Amino acid sequence: xxxxxxxxxxxxxxxxxxxxxxxxxxxxxxxxxxxxxxxxxxxxxxxxxxxxxxxxxxxxxxxxxxxxxxxxxxxxxxxxxxxxxxxxxxxxxxxxxxxxxxxxxxxxxxxxxxxxxxxxxxxxxxxxxxxxxxxxxxxxxxxxxxxxxxxxxxxxxxxxxxxxxxxxxxxxxxxxxxxxxxxxxxxxxxxxxxxxxxxxxxxxxxxxxxxxxxxxxxxxxxxxxxxxxxxxxxxxxxxxxxxxxxxxxxxxxxxxxxxxxxxxxxxxxxxxxxxxxxxxxxxxxxxxxxxxxxxxxxxxxxxxxxxxxxxxxxxxxxxxxxxxxxxxxxxxxxxxxxxxxxxxxxxxxxxxxxxxxxxxxxxxxxxxxxxxxxxxxxxxxxxxxxxxxxxxxxxxxxxxxxxxxxxxxxxxxxxxxxxxxxxxxxxxxxxxxxxxxxxxxx
RNA sequence: GGGUAGGUUGAGCAGGUGGUGAGCUCCGCUGACUGUAGAUCAGCCGUCUUUGACUGUGGGGGUUCGAUUCCCUUCCUGCCCA
Numbered sequence: 001x002x003x004x005x006x007x008x009x010x011x012x013x014x015x016x017x018x019x020x021x022x023x024x025x026x027x028x029x030x031x032x033x034x035x036x037x038x039x040x041x042x043x044x045x046x047x048x049x050x051x052x053x054x055x056x057x058x059x060x061x062x063x064x065x066x067x068x069x070x071x072x073x074x075x076x077x078x079x080x081x082x083x084x085x086x087x088x089x090x091x092x093x094x095x096x097x098x099x100x101x102x103x104x105x106x107x108x109x110x111x112x113x114x115x116x117x118x119x120x121x122x123x124x125x126x127x128x129x130x131x132x133x134x135x136x137x138x139x140x141x142x143x144x145x146x147x148x149x150x151x152x153x154x155x156x157x158x159x160x161x162x163x164x165x166x167x168x169x170x171x172x173x174x175x176x177x178x179x180x181x182x183x184x185x186x187x188x189x190x191x192x193x194x195x196x197x198x199x200x201x202x203x204x205x206x207x208x209x210x211x212x213x214x215x216x217x218x219x220x221x222x223x224x225x226x227x228x229x230x231x232x233x234x235x236x237x238x239x240x241x242x243x244x245x246x247x248x249x250x251x252x253x254x255x256x257x258x259x260x261x262x263x264x265x266x267x268x269x270x271x272x273x274x275x276x277x278x279x280x281x282x283x284x285x286x287x288x289x290x291x292x293x294x295x296x297x298x299x300x301x302x303x304x305x306x307x308x309x310x311x312x313x314x315x316x317x318x319x320x321x322x323x324x325x326x327x328x329x330x331x332x333x334x335x336x337x338x339x340x341x342x343x344x345x346x347x348x349x350x351x352x353x354x355x356x357x358x359x360x361x362x363x364x365x366x367x368x369x370x371x372x373x374x375x376x377x378x379x380x381x382x383x384x385x386x387x388x389x390x391x392x393x394x395x396x397x398x399x400x401x402x403x404x405x406x407x408x409x410x411x412x413x414x415x416x417x418x419x420x421x422x423x424x425x426x427x428x429x430x431x432x433x434x435x436x437x438x439x440x441x442x
Numbered sequence: 443g444g445g446u447a448g449g450u451u452g453a454g455c456a457g458g459u460g461g462u463g464a465g466c467u468c469c470g471c472u473g474a475c476u477g478u479a480g481a482u483c484a485g486c487c488g489u490c491u492u493u494g495a496c497u498g499u500g501g502g503g504g505u506u507c508g509a510u511u512c513c514c515u516u517c518c519u520g521c522c523c524a
Contacts, residue, residue: 126477294476299478
C-alpha cells in the first residue's frame with residue numbers, strides 16, 4: 001500500500017510540467033511560407049535531419065517499416081517526402097534494439113528521407129481486450145504471440161529513440177472505441193497530458209523531434225483545453241489525435257477548428273493523425289493542418305479501389321474488364337503510364353501481387369499530387385479560386401463511382417491535378433532518379 | 443457386350459433408405475475500409491409480387507394420400523471384366 005502511494009506520487013512528480021528541464025534545441029525547423037487569406041490554410045517548409053518536407057503533406061504509413069507492397073524507389077516516384085512507421089509493431093518484431101544495432105530505421109528500411117514513428121498509443125488501445133491502462137502506462141498482450149508487455153511514455157520514447165526516426169510522437173491515450181461519455185474523454189485527455197510531460201522528460205535525442213498529441217474527442221471545449229495544454233509544453237510539433245474514428249465530418253471539422261483555434265499564433269507544425277481521404281485532407285488544410293497520415297489510400301488500393309480525378313472505381317467490378325484506358329488520364333504515376341484498367345482488373349481477379357502494388361502506387365501518387373496541387377495553389381495565392389476545382393477533383397470516399405463512359409476529368413491539362421509539379425521537384429525527382437539509373441548503367 | 447458406382451442449384455461436394463433437399467466451398471456480383479492484428483471483412487449468389495412464396499435431386503413412366511427415396515424404362519459419366 002505504501003509502495004502504491006509512493007508510486008503514484010512518483011508518477012505525479014514525473015507528470016508535473018513545472019519541473020521539466022529546459023529542452024535542448026532540436027534539429028527540426030518549421031516555417032510557414034504562404035498563407036491563404038480566406039482560410040487558415042498555409043504552406044510551410046519542415047526541415048528535418050533526413051530532408052525537407054513541404055507542407056501541407058500526407059505521410060504514407062509503413063507500419064512494419066515498409067509501405068505495404070512498395071519499394072523505396074516507388075515511394076520516391078510517388079513523391080513521398082516522409083513516411084510513418086510504428087513503434088508498437090517494430091518493438092514486437094523485429095525489436096527496436098535489433099533495428100538500432102542495424103543502424104536505425106532509415107538504414108534498415110533503405111529509406112533516405114525523413115521518417116516519423118507513431119508512439120504505439122493508438123495500437124495499444126486498438127488491442128481492446130488484450131489491453132489494460134493504468135496511470136503508469138498500458139499493459140497489453142502481443143497480437144503476435146500473446147506475450148505480455150508494458151508500454152509507458154518513458155518506454156515508448158526509449159523505443160523511438162532506438163528506432164531513430166526524425167520525429168517521435170508522445171505516448172497518448174486515445175479515447176476507447178465506442179466510448180463517447182464526456183467523463184471518459186476527459187479522463188483520457190488528462191492522462192494524455194500527464195503522459196505528454198513524462199514523454200518530454202524521457203526524451204533526450206537532439207537529432208530527433210518529439211511531437212505532442214492534443215486529444216479531447218469531439219467536444220470543442222475539451223479540444224481547446226487539450227490544445228492549450230499541449231501548446232504550453234516544449235514539443236516540436238503538435239498532433240491532433242482521436243479524429244479518425246466514427247465522428248461525422250461536421251463533428252470532426254468542429255474539433256479541428258477548436259484545436260487550431262487554441263493554437264492561434266503558435267508557430268509549430270500541426271499534424272492531424274489518421275486522416276487520408278482527399279476531401280478530408282483538403283478540409284483540414286483549410287482549417288490550418290500541415291501534416292497527415294493514414295492507411296486508407298494504401299489499404300483501399302489493396303482492396304481494389306482506385307482514387308481518380310473526380311471519383312473512384314472498384315477494379316474488381318466487371319465493368320472494368322474491357323477498359324483499355326489507364327485509371328486516370330490525368331495521372332502521371334508509373335501505373336497509369338503503363339497499364340490499362342483491364343489489366344489491373346485482371347490482376348485483382350487473379351489475385352496477382354502486382355495488382356496490389358500497382359494500385360497502391362496509384363492511390364498514393366493521386367494523394368501526393370493532390371497535396372502538391374494544394375501547395376501550389378497556396379504559394380500562388382489562388383487557393384480560394386481553385387477550391388471548387390480541388391473539391392471536384394478530390395477522388396476517394398464520397399466521390400462518384402466511375403466506370404465505362406465516366407471518364408475522370410476531360411481536361412486534365414488545365415485542371416488542378418495537372419501532372420507537372422516542377423515547383424516541388426516531384427517530377428524532377430523522378431527524372432533525376434531515372435537519369436541516375438541511366439548513368440549507373442553506362 | 444457383361445458387371446459396377448454414380449448423375450443434387452455455373453463448378454466441386456454434403457445430405458437425404460416413403461412425409462417440407464436452397465446446406466458448404468469455389469467461381470461470380472456488390473459493398474465497406476481513415477495514427478494497419480485486415481493484399482481484409484461483410485452481403486448476395488434457382489425464380490418471383492423477396493420479413494414470404496414458388497420451383498428444383500438426368501429424362502420419361504409406374505406404385506402411393508404423398509416419391510430424392512420403391513419399381514420399370516431410357517440417356518449420360520467413371521471404373522472393372524470381356
